Amino acid sequence: MLHITNGDSAAGSLRNSGVPGQVIAWQDVLHEGPVPAGLMLEEMSGVRARFLAQWDDRSFPEVSASFRERDNALRSACHRVLWFEHDLYDQLQLLQILATLSQAPGITAEMICIDAFPGIVPFYGLGQLTPVQLASLWPKRQPITAEQLSLGARAWNALTSPDSDALRQLLATDLDALPFLGNALRRLLEEYPTPPTGLGRTERQLLRAIARGIRGFADLFRANAAAEETSFMGDTTVKSRLKALMHAPTPLVTPEPYTLTAAGQRVLAGEADARQLNGMDRWIGGVHFKA
Numbered sequence: 001m002l003h004i005t006n007g008d009s010a011a012g013s014l015r016n017s018g019v020p021g022q023v024i025a026w027q028d029v030l031h032e033g034p035v036p037a038g039l040m041l042e043e044m045s046g047v048r049a050r051f052l053a054q055w056d057d058r059s060f061p062e063v064s065a066s067f068r069e070r071d072n073a074l075r076s077a078c079h080r081v082l083w084f085e086h087d088l089y090d091q092l093q094l095l096q097i098l099a100t101l102s103q104a105p106g107i108t109a110e111m112i113c114i115d116a117f118p119g120i121v122p123f124y125g126l127g128q129l130t131p132v133q134l135a136s137l138w139p140k141r142q143p144i145t146a147e148q149l150s151l152g153a154r155a156w157n158a159l160t161s162p163d164s165d166a167l168r169q170l171l172a173t174d175l176d177a178l179p180f181l182g183n184a185l186r187r188l189l190e191e192y193p194t195p196p197t198g199l200g201r202t203e204r205q206l207l208r209a210i211a212r213g214i215r216g217f218a219d220l221f222r223a224n225a226a227a228e229e230t231s232f233m234g235d236t237t238v239k240s241r242l243k244a245l246m247h248a249p250t251p252l253v254t255p256e257p258y259t260l261t262a263a264g265q266r267v268l269a270g271e272a273d274a275r276q277l278n279g280m281d282r283w284i285g286g287v288h289f290k291a
Contacts (some may be wrong), residue, residue: 001020001021001022001077001078001079001080001081002021002022002023002024002073002074002077002079002080002081003019003021003022003023003024003080003081003083004023004024004025004026004074004080004081004082004083004097005023005024005025005026005082005083005084005126006025006026006027006083006084006085006089006090006093006125006126006127007025007026007027007127008025008027009126009127010025010083010125010126010127010129010134011023011024011025013126013127013129013130013131013134014083014126014131014134016131017131017132017134017135017138018131018135019134019135019138021079021081022073022077024069024070024073024074025070026070026093026096026097027066027067027070028048028052028067028093028096029052029055029089029234029236029237030048030089030092030093030096030159030285031088031089031092031188031191031232031237031284031285032051032055032237032240033048033051033052033055033283034047034048034051034283034286034288035047035048035159035160035283035285035286036160036162036283036286037157037160037161037162037286038160039160041071041074041075041096041100042068042071044096045064045067045068045070045071046064046067048067049063049064049067055236055240056236074097074100074101075104078108079108079109079110080101080107080108080109080110081109081110081111081112081141082094082097082109082110082111082112082113082144083111083112083113083126083134083137084111084112084113084126085113085114085115085125085126085180086113086114086115086180086183086184086230087124087125087180087184087230087231087232088184088185088187088188088230088232089232089233089234090113090125090184090232091178091180091181091184091185092159092184092188094113094152094178095152095155095156095159095181096156097152098144098148098149098151098152098153098156099152099153099155099156099157101144101149101152102149102150102152102153103153107144109143109144110141110142110143110144111141111142111143111144111148112137112138112140112141112142113178113180114126114137115180115230117129117133120133124231145177147177148177148178150177151175151177151178151181152178154170154173155170155175155178155181155185158170159185159188159285159286160285160286161285161286161287162286162287162288163287164192164287166286167185167188167189167285168189170185171185171186171189183229183230184230184232187201187228187229187230187232188284188285191284192284192287192289193274193275193280193289195273196270196271196273197267197268197270197273197274198267198273198274198275198276198277198280199267199274200284202224202233202238202241203241203244203245203274204268205223205224205227206220206224206238206241206242206245206253207245207252207253207260207264207267207268208227208268209223209224209227210253210258210259210260210264211260211265211268214258215256215257215258215259216256216257216258217235217238217239217242217256217258220238220242220258221235221238224238242258245264248274248277248278249277249278249279250263250277250278251263251264252264252267252274263277275291279291
């Protein structure tokens with residue numbers, strides 16, 4: 001039996017929960033960097049390992065080896081149990097796994113996917129739960145249905161499509177088989193750059209928080225999380241976004257203690273477009289925004 005969950009925190013607790021089986025963490029921040037269309041799992045893992053090694057200042061051989069081990073475990077397991085939550089980070093991982101499993105007829109797979117847990121308020125995710133609390137979810141697992149596999153594959157194709165309208169078109173269809181997917185994908189669409197600022201939602205949130213007088217990273221990270229309906233970003237992601245704002249050809253933010261530059265003030269006010277000031281070279285799913 002193979003248990004698959006989102007990251008190291010949940011995986012560590014799950015290993016200590018008494019639930020039998022091997023545990024792996026999927027460990028990919030799929031809302032950051034290229035997720036191009038038309039690739040098998042192992043090909044995508046190569047693309048993602050190259051991106052993550054650069055993005056997170058990690059060793060490419062280390063990330064690549066970790067992904068090979070993960071992928072091999074998914075392919076070879078006889079019985080798979082997916083442990084995920086409702087946020088964007090998890091939902092994209094879930095899509096990739098479901099899309100992969102949809103290509104293997106006759107699989108045995110179950111799922112636990114939650115957005116709340118008794119007594120945990122606010123609930124952010126599985127990483128908050130103790131081994132005993134995770135074990136209490138085990139009897140509530142449900143078989144993964146053909147409808148869920150089909151929707152997972154369809155949604156993964158939309159995510160990886162180079163067409164910026166693909167996700168919007170998907171959202172106009174029935175997503176009830178995966179009840180948390182719609183909100184997650186709507187949040188991802190908010191990362192697309194939009195006028196008049198030329199920024200996505202996260203960058204706008206960061207500029208607003210700095211304009212309110214937040215100067216340190218810890219407070220800025222908390223402010224950004226508080227602005228989310230469902231928090232999904234780790235500190236590495238927020239640092240990456242800040243770095244891009246600070247080191248753009250026309251910087252919008254100064255290094256810590258953070259302040260808005262004159263250009264940042266104009267962009268936040270909608271008087272200047274960041275894409276026109278600095279260009280853009282960023283992937284969101286399969287869409288490559290380049291200007």
